[in-house]
Amino acid sequence: MAAPMIPPASAPDFLAKHGWGGAEIRPLAGDASFRRYFRVHRGDETAVLMDAPPEHEDIGPFLRVAGHLLDRGFAPPRPLGIDREQGLLLLEDFGDARVGPYLQRDPAREGDIYRSAVAILARLGSQPAPTDIPPYDDAAMSREVQLFPEWYAPALGFSVDEEGYLAAWREAWADVLRVATNDPVLVLRDYHADNLMVRPGLTELGLLDFQDALAGHPAYDLVSLLQDARREVPQSLEEAMLSEYCSLAQVADPALFRAHYEVLGAQRNTKILGIFTRLWKRDAKPLYLSLQPRVWGYLERNLAHPALAPVRAWFDANVPADKRADAWREYP
Structure with missing residues (x-):
């Protein structure tokens, strides 16, 4: 079954640690994996919170490939905050225009x-x-x-x-x-x-x-x-x-x-x-x-x-x- 779109309990502390304390967290999307995504709002600024439960997902490959792409002038979302142990990533928000x-x-x-x-x-x-x-x-x-x-x-x-x-x-x-x-x-x-x-x-x-x-x-x-x-x-x-x-x-x-x-x-x-x-x-x-x-x-x-x-x-x-x-x- 798909995981409910409720932010993990550790999300507020994670966001505060990376300068987004008190930000509002809204559901954004799930996908065919165990990853879930939320949009984080702080005034007019937004970012994307990826929740990748460590028992099911490993954020290491994402970070490795993103670094390679960024170094060569491509445009993956830039990481703004990382917690490998909890499987949380705060990412640059590209908006909604898929x-x-x-x-x-x-x-x-x-x-x-x-x-x-x-x-x-x-x-x-x-x-x-x-x-x-x-x-x-x-x-x-x-x-x-x-x-x-x-x-x-x-x-x-x-x-x-x-x-x-x-x-x-x-x-x-x-x-x-x-x-x-x-x-x-x-x-x-x-x-x-x-x-x-x-x-x-x-x-x-x-x-x-x-x-x-x-x-x-x-x-x-x-x-x-x-x-x-x-x-x-x-x-x-x-x-x-x-x-x-x-x-x-x-x-x-x-x-x-x-x-x-x-x-x-x-x-x-x-x-x-x-x-x-x-x-x-x-x-x-x-x-x-x-x-x-x-x-x-x-x-x-x-x-x-x-x-x-x-x-x-x-x-x-x-x-x-x-x-x-x-x-x-x-x-x-």
């Missing part, structure tokens, strides 16, 4: 916003990953796609060939991992419209939710942005932004990069189907079921690429058509 809702209000800015987001990725991809970031390797990718047979298949009542499943994936992503191993870049891993912020008066987008970053392939964050589970990205925009990225990043072989993009898209979208099912079955968060058909749409497009022939063959043999996108229409 890119997703912002573009609902001002769709004419879609192209400009996505070009800005792609430019950030091109800059990230131009420099090596920090050495203290774990690799996005075969073990990590295998754990993630395993969420599909572990959660999705049982939820819809069918069994699958698990041994053949991982063999198919490993054949498909072998060349992706070669690039990720030889020239790794920082992969934020949840780079999409709801984790990007339009900041008043500033052109650089603010970055959120990067604590799970790994060292991997530059196409991963691009597919996360352009095949967004929470927001329908027009295929025409996806194609334009792929070309934009290849130009900005001076990609030597755009066709090979596209193949890697599709493989990573399939891997990510398969993982998401498992995660969203787990959120429903284990964590009593059925809201995510409504996003499954969109994710299936992306995955079906990914699987059409020749680089994914072994994975497509496995899906054709193991996942009936009526257990795919339309299967979720009957759930809340």
